[in-house]
Amino acid sequence: MKVAAKPQLTIEQKKANVDLYIIIGITILILAIYTSFQAQFNLLAIDQEIHILLRTIVIAFMQFGVAGLGIVSVMILRKESFQSYGLKRKGALKSIILLP
Numbered sequence: 001m002k003v004a005a006k007p008q009l010t011i012e013q014k015k016a017n018v019d020l021y022i023i024i025g026i027t028i029l030i031l032a033i034y035t036s037f038q039a040q041f042n043l044l045a046i047d048q049e050i051h052i053l054l055r056t057i058v059i060a061f062m063q064f065g066v067a068g069l070g071i072v073s074v075m076i077l078r079k080e081s082f083q084s085y086g087l088k089r090k091g092a093l094k095s096i097i098l099l100p
Contacts, residue, residue, distance in 0.1 A: 023070030
């Protein structure tokens with residue numbers, strides 16, 4: 001009986017595996033933090049004595065942590081440009097400060 005040889009991964013495939021592990025690790029870490037402090041985040045979200053912008057920013061950071069922090073971390077680690085993915089500087093400031 002012959003044992004099938006395990007296919008060798010290319011360097012790009014190995015980098016992709018590392019990237020996925022980084023993304024998964026960061027996402028799990030942020031989810032663990034959110035789960036640990038879920039009651040506090042929920043109280044913060046409904047506390048009307050705290051300014052709405054501050055509440056929104058805190059919740060937005062948590063959402064970014066789950067949805068984008070891992071990907072951005074990999075991009076920074078790999079020294080990839082955001083512009084290579086279509087993000088442009090022109091008009092970015094207006095978008096960030098919510099001007100039409």
